Amino acid sequence: MELLIFWDARAPAGIQSAFSREIERLLPLKTNICESPFVVTGYIPSRRQTNATSLLDSLDLYRKRSGVSGLVLLVVSEDLCRPGDEYLFGLSRRSTGNAVVSTARLGNEFYGYPPDDGDLIDRLSKESAHEAGHLLGLAHCADPECIMHNPLLLEDITRQKRAFCAACRAQIP
């Protein structure tokens, strides 16, 4: 199955190929990465964040209009939230095959540490494989080292191994 990756122009540059290689290593998906033709919507000025639910609504609509098929992962730099969640690392919608991940809270600089592409690729790959896992029908996993464990904090993503646990792996179609 193909995973089309829409890389937003404002998302960090220079890590795309390492990132897509890692996704292909983790999942039986053929990645196709391109500069995102989709204009990010859902910005909430008072929160300086983007509503991930309305963003996925627009992405659904964009795909209907443009006839893009298969699974789509949108990578953005905007900080994501949704009603009831202060922030989100990513969000997926299995019914339409769309997911979004944000790099905003995945880089060291957000926490006052020097930037490091290796750290960013590690976290972004795990978070993206997590959302792509949902698109493939996987649910959250209780194993804190598994990619399908629900990450609430950056530490949760750091703790995850760059792998699915055996039980989750068995469910990957």
Ligand SMILES: [Zn+2]
């Ligand atoms: Zn999840």
Ligand SMILES: [Zn+2]
């Ligand atoms: Zn698991």
